[in-house]
Each structure stands twice: as C-alpha cells, then as structure tokens.
Amino acid sequence: MGGRLGGVGTGLALGGGLSYLAPQYGMACDSFKELEVVLPNGTITTASATSNPDLFFGLRGGGGNAFGIVTRYTVQSHPIGKFYAGTLVYVLDHSQAVLDAARDFIAYNTNPKASIMATYEVLTTPDVLLNLDKFIVVFLVYDGTEPGTAFRNFTQIPHLLDTSKPNKTYTEVAEMPIPYTAELSRADNVFRIGAHRIEGAAGLQRPRELYDRYAAWAAANKGLYVYVALNLYPVARSMTDASRARGGNAMQMPDGPWLWVRYILSTPPGLLPGVYDKVQASFRAMVEATPSAPGLPLFLNEAAADQRPLSTFPTYSRLQQIKRKYDPDGFFVNRTGGWTFD
Template sequence: MLLSLVLSAVTVSGAATLAARADAGDTACTTITSSLGDAQVAISPLNASYIESRHDYWNARQSKYHPSCVVYPKSSQDVSVAIRAIRASGSRFAIKAGGHSPNNFFSSVDRGVLIDFKSMTAKAYDSSTTLATYEPGSNWGQLYSFYQQYGRTVMGGRLSGVGTGLALGGGLSYLAPQYGMACDSFKELEVVLPNGTITTASATSNSDLFFGLRGGGGNAFGIVTRYTVQSQPIGKFYAGTLVYVLDHSEAVLEAVRDFISYNTDPKASVMATYETLTTPDVLLNLDEVIVVFLVYDGADPGTAFRNFTQIPRLLDTSKPNTTYTEVADMPIPYTAELSRADNVFRIGAHQIEGEGGRQRPRELYERYAAWADTHKGLYVYVAINFYPVARSMTDASRARGGNAMQMPDGPWFWVNYILATPPGLLPDVYDKIQASFRAMVEATPSAPELPLFLNEAAVDQRPLATFPTYRRLQQIKRQYDPDGFFAYKTGGWTFD
C-alpha cells in the first residue's frame, strides 16, 4: 500500500512538472508571437516549418521532443525579444543552427521554445580588410560556396551540412594545420546575453567573453548572432578519398600513425575512418570499410600521402583541381551523415610519442573492432575516426591568440567514435548498449594533459573540465550568467 502511494505521488509530481513546463512554454510563445508576429513563430505541430525544425536533426533521437513553438528570428533584436520572453515565463528553450550536436537538448527542447536560426543567413566580405561576416543560419557548405567567389574561405568544419555552432566548440577543418581551429579566426562576435542584452565581444571589448566563446562552446555564455572572422586565401586542392577493405587495416593504421608523427607539411591534411555495418561478416569482410580523406592545399602533394597511396585500395577518387566546396562535399560511405538513426559521439585524446604512444592507434582500433563484432545487430553502424593534431596547427592557434582549449604542442591526435543505433530501441536495450560503448571508449583513458574536443564529445565526458582554462571559464560563466539561467533552462556544457 505504501509503495503504491509513493509511486502515485511520483507520477502526480512528474505530471505536474510537465504541465508547468508546458504552461511556461505556451506563455513564452504567446508573448513572442505578440512581438514578432505569426510569420516568425510556428505553434501548430502541423505547420510545415515546425515539422522541418523538429525533425531535421543528425541524431534522430532529438526529433521525439515537442517544442511549444518554433521561433525564426531575423535579427539579434528578435533573439533578444525571444530570450526576454523566455526568461520572464520561466520556460525552457533551445538554440538550433545546424542541429548536428548529438547531445540531448543541446539544440532541442520539449515543451519549451525552440529558436531556429534558418532565417538568419546574411553573409558579407570586406576586400579592404579580408574579414568575413556571417550570421549563424548557414551551413559550412553554403559559406564556403559564397566566399569562394572572392578567392577566400572561412575556417569551419569538414562537412558541408554542419552548422556554424561548430566553430564555438573549436571547429576542425582540413585547413586547420595551416590556420588553426575555426574559433581561432574569430575577430568579433555579436552576442545576446542571458539577460537579453545585445553586445559585442572581441580582443578589446568584453575580452573575457570573447575568450570563452573561442572554443568554450555555445549555450554557455550567450547566443552568437553574428560572426566576424579572418578569412583565408583559397585556390584549388588535390583531394579525394581512398577506400580500403579490412585486409589492409594494419597497413592503414601504420600509415595513420606515421602521418601523425612525421608529417611537417601544413598544407597536407588527413582524416582516417574505420566504419562497421551491423551486417554479419559473411563474405570478404565487406561489413567494414576503411576510408581515408586526403586534402592538400595545392595541386601537387608530393610525397605527403605516399604511405597511404602505396597501399592497395578498392577505390581512389583523389585528383587535383578540386574546389574547397567540393572538398566539403566528399562522399562518405555508410556514415551517419546520411543515416536516420540515433547517432552519438564520444571522443578521446592521445599522445603519439612517449610510452605506448606509437601503438596507441592499433590499440584503439582493436578494442573498437572487438566491440563492434560482439554487438552485431544492436547498431546500424559504428565508426572510429583518427584526427591528427599537427604541431603546425597548435602553433597557428597560438599565433592567433590561442583559444579556450590552450592546446599543447602537437603532434598528438583526437579519436572520435560514432555509434548509430536504430530509432525505437527499448529504453533498457538503448541504455545497455550506450553503457557498453562508453566502457569501450574509456578502457583506453585519454592523456590527462590533452583537452577533449567539444564538437565530438558526449556530455557525460565533461570535456570543459579537461581544459587548463577551466577555472577561468567558470568565472566567465558566473559573470555573464550569474543566476544560471542558461545553465538550467537550456542544454549545453556544464561548469560545475
């Protein structure tokens, strides 16, 4: 009897919380609509814009939530109006640019206000200063295409479909070995603060806020509504993909290891990925494919990629005269970029030199491969990706003022893991496979002196705590969000 009363009380309490959340969301939506008008607010779940905003996520799991409304601001003033209304009502909210973050509630919300930046796509180029300015609603492919007409580009992501919020978490591109991370290119940011105030942050104005936004993540200190960044010259590339079958996994791992250790050409960039399908390995190891992306800023890479090109391969699409827009559109077999699945990331950071460093890529791959084989049937696909961090990249970052990661000198590397599970798994099955996947990643601890990569970290990994600047970031958080409004009303990285 007592247990039944307790369960009943818990159920009533949970229902009351959901009802209160819905009421706060509805109140905020009504206030925002009265200020911005019906054309900029979608309330009905049958509205085509609402449906698109709710379903267009890289992690399909985020599509199960039901915003009280979706707001489409056209300016920083509109964002300020929305934030003030959200704050007054006590509603939860989320900011959505590309919707690529897999972490729960980082760009999705249930019974609250979803602010979708798809209407904020203005972009410009100043030839006298070579500075580029853009709003957060475009993806990297659209930005690369726009600036290409000027013979310039901006530092962003490696895939065209990813949104601009990536830059706030660091942003790793094929040009990073030359120019540093995407956040290193920031010159001035327009920011809507948690209290609704619109301000600018740069090296000379709100410099502490500027520092926090250079790799400290979005949804933390404020909402960036305009980026002014240093553009870089762009020409034609030698680029393409090499596709190998499993028989050559050892040779590719050795090539990856040697590239991380010895490459000193900042124009040469590599990303290697091992991708495994859930299908049984019944014929020629075709359940796994190895894809290496080669990108060289110039027509002739010389011997930069020799270790990869001398390995027998199934497919080679590399060629000169490739535009940077085409580089960002390079095809990726079997990836979650094309899948409709519950996709999650986890990240590791590892030294290549020192005790055990030279064998680390193989160790990581072997543990991953054993896990993938053991868990066949419980995922759509899984992948392990190797991201070299060259000395030239860390030097370029430091030369531009550094960022919140304060990356130690390269060479070292990040390793990204992707788990794609089919939508609709029973909660206990989903939780078990996630826990097992996490244990597999944690079985090889990251180097304690290296920062985890925000863009591809799971929220429970607490990547900010791995930054040497963590205490400073905590202070900046308290300064700009003193009552924890962003901390409690939207998803994002925690500063506890």
C-alpha cells in the same frame, strides 16, 4: 574556416571547429575577430580582443550556450586556390597498414598544407562474405595541386578505390562523400571523443590499441547498431602553433603532434529502453578502457555530455569565472541543454 563537411553550420566554430585547413590556420574559432552576443540579462554586447576580451576568450572553443547567444560573427578569411583531394577506400585486410600510415603521418608530417582524416567503419550486416561489413576510408586534402610524397604511405597500400585528383575547389573538398549510413537511416547517433599522445613506444602503439578494442566491440555487438565508426583526427604542431599565434582559444591546446579519436555509435530506431541503455553503457566502457591522455582537451564538437569535455580544458577554472561573471544566475544551466560548467 569551417568544418570538413559543407552542410555543417557556423555554430561549430564556437566549439572549436576542425577544418582540412586547420594545420595552416588553427581551429575555426581561432579565426574569430569579433562576436555580437546576447547575454542572459538581454544585453547585446560585442566580444573581441579589445571589447570584453574574457568573454571573447570563452567563446573561442568554449561553446556558446554557457555564456550567451552569438548572433553575429566577424571572421578572418583566408585565400584558397585549387586542391588535390579525394578518398582512398580499403578493406580491413589492410587495417594495420593504414593505422601505421596514419600514425606516422600524425607523428612525422611537417607540411601544414597536407591534411588527412582516417575513418574505420563497421556495418551491422553479418560478417560472412569477404569482410564486406567493414571498410576504411581515408580523406586526403592538400592545399595545392601537387602533394608530392605527402600521402605516399597511404597510396602505396593496396586499395579498392582512389578518387584523389588535383584542381578541386574547396566546395568540392567539403562535399566529398562520407559513408555514414546513419544519415540515411535516421538512426540515433552518439559521438564520443578521446585525446591521445603518440610519443614513445607506448604512444606509437596507441592507434592499434584503440582500433583493437573498437573492432572487438563491433564484432561482439552485431545487430545492436546500424554502424559504428572510429575516426582519427591529427592535431599537428603547425595547428597548435597557428592557434597560439592568433591569440589561442579556450582549449589552450598543448603543442602537437597528438590526435583526437572520434567514436560514433548509431543505433537503430525501436530498440527497447533496456537494450538501448545496455549497448550505450557497453560502448562507453569500450571508449573509456583507453583513457585520454592527461592534459589534452577533449574536442567539444564531438564529445558526449557525460564526458564533461569542458572540465578537461586547462583553462577550466578561468572559464568558470567568466561564466559566473556573464551568467551569475545560471540562466543557461536551467533553460538550455548542451555544455555547462556545473
């Protein structure tokens, strides 16, 4: 179990790790069997379900630098065969239709072999020619060669491109291109995350509410970013069940379905400090205008530092105790960046 991109390192699992296989097997951290850890006092120890189980619990999705440095992973592997996978590309004339399809997939799909990721991209180029500064990419992945009707709500919407086909290896799935221009421009990337329920009338309208605020911000701030993106990550009931069956993780995720929403802001090099601070503050305010649902944990891998994602975990007080036990002098608080419990 890894991430959705082949180039992402193994450290992502310490912060949770979200894979296209997650609806079947849980988060990447749920596949940990044993970890070798160097503690702040220099001791090399083992963390597993039977050896230092509290440390093992904290490292399964609670981040690594708060407790120790993980130097070896033993993980449970899972058999895989061929996949039906690819991308659908739409113009934003169909933004609402794709939002509704994604919402319905999150709310009603019960096939753990089917997985999606929907991303709404806006470039800083002027919106003057056929809305070509905006596009939607939906990633479709099915663990098998015949998805049946799992993705029908997406494929029946008019689209510009469909690269989906059967008999792909998982390597090919993990190398599906993502149009993140910041990777080419070396722009400054800032991630923010939200967590939202989709229950009831208000919940079912939440994806549209999130998108409307995001699109309005993108239109009002042209020229201050390279690109911005809004990504929808389903958290299926099968994913939370699989996590719990493997002992759970530091997030102790409530039963699905619900969704994580990831926002990306990529600013160009050379912005004056005052302008940079202003656009970051405005972007943060846009995200916070739709507060995350109480009781849902923020995704550590893709949260901003000021969001204090660890404090959103229902296990936060337990994690604080584990932190004090293994790092009583606050070594990592004073000497490393990243997530802390202080």
